Amino acid sequence: MSQQYDVIVVGGGPGGYVAAIRAAQLGFKTACVEMWQDDAGKDRLGGTCLNVGCIPSKALLESSELFHKSQHELATHGISAENVSIDIAKMISRKNEIVDQLTGGIAQLFQANGIEWIKGRGRYLGDKVVEVTAHDDKVSEYKATKGVILAFGSLPIDIPVAKMDGEHIVSSTGALDFAEVPKRLGVIGAGVIGLEMGSVWQAVGSEVTVLEAMPDFLPFADKQLAKEAQRTFKKQGLDIKLGAKVTNAEVKDGEVVVSYEDKNGEQSAHFDKLLVAVGRKPNTQDVLGENTKVVIGDRGFIEVDEHCQTAEQGVFAIGDCVRGPMLAHKASEEGVMAAEILAGQAGHVRYDVIPSVIYTHPEMAWVGQSEEQLKEASVDYVKGDFPFAANGRAKAMNAAGGFVKILADAESDEILGAHIIGPNASEMIHELIVAMEFYAASEDVARIIHAHPTLSESIHEAALAISGGAIHKVNPKKK
Structure with a gap:
């Protein structure tokens, strides 16, 4: 007879471990299945995000930015x-220590909440039965009630054209552990991962070339923000080639030779390391048994409704393996929602107010609709923006590039979108997320007192600008 729990969570990443903790808080006897092991064979919780994604990349971004500032801004x-140098081994070691602390912290939270960590690869068989294959290949079954x-x-x-070998051609995981600064780093893909990791190694001395097949830079972002970002990265020294479709990459004599096509025809480039960062796909191969109603669609995503319920009653799927943006915070909130629905509560995620962030320097953050999306939907809107160049705190920080932009409905004044590129954008965006969550008008934000001098005054000014009332910039003349 299989061992029983009230709730079984399969996966210990930011969706799974949060779901397990919330389920335990709600009084469920909970187990979480996670198979992750590091290179030393140590079992770890936290999934991609904590082990080889969000957390380690931000640790490296912080270190590399400090080094860059010491050379160019002090x-x-x-x-x-004088003679400032960087110890790459120490930088990587610090990153690993942070990962150790945070993944270990999740294990402590599991213990404190009475959650059993079942170590191994989980597979859902149907009828709320989960099969787990341990690292020694022993197979066990567990039942959720x-x-x-x-x-x-x-x-x-x-x-296929750039097969990763883990040494010269790597994924983002490999780019987190370079033993030395590559003199020439190639990056395939100008998305979030490619830009963040390219920024890390460019800041410590690498010559970085980014090859992006799409003709537009950051096509998923607001165009005004994307244009400002592209201009800033070019100024920093990132060589971003748009419309560059890679046709082949191979290692010759210890270097990576990349062939690509652009508007000028066939081109080639030589790199010491090549990062492949063209996106991610759901990890759903061979995760379901034959006796389940759970459905995996053509693109590999598990099919769910608006509350992450699958076709099988009481079985939910969350995070990167379902529709929507592949974001850790989206996965976490879906995990909370699923656990609360199982407890008979009104779990809910508002998908139109999920923030996106790119942690480059400067940072980029946005929430809601872009101007292009509003135009395509024929929504009558007004906008207000404000440059950090006119913000006293930003000037004092030597970080006066970028802007805040707020978009509001022309009739109701409800905030429909917000876009920030500049210092601490990842933190500042949350004021506008809260406002949108409460369906606030831009006037509501405009009438809130913001402390002086702060970066957040730029949000205040952008909100004032919507009605032509910005104080610290010249407002356009009303038509």
């Missing part, structure tokens, strides 16, 4: 620093 503050939450996560997409 002099403007009257600080002299209330519900199952599937959080299988995602994997990097491998492209």
Whole structure:
């Protein structure tokens, strides 16, 4: 007879471990299945995000930015620093220590909440039965009496023309652990991962070339924000080639030779390392048994309704393995929603107010609709923007590039979207997320007192600008 739990969560990433903790808080006897092991064979919770994604990349971005500032910005503050160097091994070690602390913290939370961590690869068989294959290949079955939450996560997409070998041609995981700064780094893909990892190694001295097949830069972002970002990255030294379709990549004499096509025809480039960052795909191969109603669609995503319920009652799927943006915070909130619905509560995720962030320097963050989306939907809107160049705190920080832009409905004044590129954008965006969550008008934000001097005053000014009332910039003349 299989061991029983109230709720079984399959996957211990930011969707799965959060779902398990919330289920335990709601009084369910909970188990979480996770198979992750590091290179040393140590079992770890946290999934891609904590182990080889969100957290380690941000640790490296912080270190690399400090090094870059020490070389290029301290002099403007009257600080002299000569012969500044960076110890890449120490930088990587610090990153690993942060990962150890946070993944270990999740294990402690599991223990404190009475959650059993079942170590191995989970497979859903149907009828709320989960099969687990341990690392020694022993197979066991576990039964859930209330519900199952599937959080299988995602994997990097491998492209045939640039097969990853783990040494010269790598995924983002490999780019987190370079032993030394590659003199020439090639990046396939100008998305979030490609830009963040390219920024890390460019800041510590690598010559970075980004090859993007699409003709437009950041096509999923607001065009005004994307244009500002492209201009800034070019100024920083990132060589971003748009409309560059890679046709082949191979290792010759210790370097990677990349062939690609652009508007000028066949081109080639030589790199010491090549990062393949063309996106991720749902990790749903061989995760279901034959006796389940759960359906995997053509693109590999598990089919769910608006509350992440699958076709099988009491079985939910969340995070990267279902529709919607592949974001850790989206997965976490879906995990909470699924656990609360199993407890008879009104779990809910508002998908139109999920923020997106790119943690480059400067940071980019947005929520809601872009101007292009509003135009396509024929929505009558007004906008207000404000440059950080006119913000005292940004000037004092030597970070006066970028802007805040707010979009509001022309009739009701409800905020429909917000876009920020500049210092601390990832933190600042949340004021506007809260406002949108409460269906606030831009006037509501405009009438809130913002402390001076702060970066957040730029949000205040952008909201004022919608009605032509910005104080610290010249407002366009009304037509």
